[in-house]
Amino acid sequence: MIGIFDSGVGGLTVMKEIVKLLPEYDYLYLGDTARVPYGNRSAETVRQFSEEAVRWMFDQGVKLIIIACNTASSSALRYLQDKYLVDRGVMDRKILGVIRPTVEEAIRLGCQRVCVVGTAGTVRAGAYEKEFEKLGSKAKVYSYACPLLVPLIEENWHNKPEARMILKKYLRPVKSCNPEALILGCTHYPLMMRDFKRLMGKRVKIISSAEETAKKLVDYLKRHSEIEKLLRKERRRLFYATDDSPGFKSFAERVIGKIGKINLAEIGK
Ligand code: DGL
Secondary structure, three states: EEEEEEOOOOHHHHHHHHHHHHOOOOEEEEEOOOOOOOOOHHHHHOOOOOOHHHHHHHHOOEEEEEEHHHHHHHHHHHHHHHHHHHHOOOOOOEEEEEEOOHHHHHOOOOOEEEEEEEEEEHHHOOOOHHHHOOOOOOEEEEEEEEEOOOHHHHOOOOOHHHHHHHHHHHHHHHHHHOOOEEEEEEEOOHHHHHHHHHHHHHOOOEEEEEHHHHHHHHHHHHOOOHOOOOOOOOOOOEEOOOOOOOHHHHEEEEEEOOOOOOOOOOOOO
């Protein structure tokens, strides 16, 4: 089973892109709806919550976990990989995040000036900047937090003029950087893709971490047959949340269409 973990419902945008390209696999989605949002929390707390989620997912038989949440990928991914895979020499499980595949795409496009928008936690961690550096890129990277977008999108207010006004205000400093690309470094932002495109103009390439993660996962599975062969292909979709939150179903149906039952996951107990 492929596990997709997010702080809440936003990771469904990542799941949508992954399932579009890889429909044959079994998926388990876990949203930590009891403790969302992660974006304003400390790195330590995000690490602790993500660790509890990852442990629970492995216990459910998940072999490959995608940390769909940018905030958790920024603060917890390396820690979790080291603790659960590298240090123990584990070969039959993997944990992947959304930042590396997104940065790889910006580098592939040859971008030298890149802006990133995300939560305060993602920006504070400087995770995108670090990844560009790690991959040997000399690109200038500027990150901006847009904290009001997540609640607006979850309230389904993102098509209202008020939301567009807020986005326009957030994008003012981004535009003055004159970037070649803008990375949407948050699970929710692809739902405002049209507005990002319109406000940034045709010359700026908008890179969605959800789409890039899905594309790179296709490649990854081709290159890693040792993991691929452990994944079941019965097209099962399981949805779990840590709280019986009423918004999950309606958000999910807006993003990926009808979903079955949402199960309660008891994690961190
Ligand atoms: N999933 C988070 C992210 O992509 C956004 C929501 C939150 O703050 O938890 O960073």
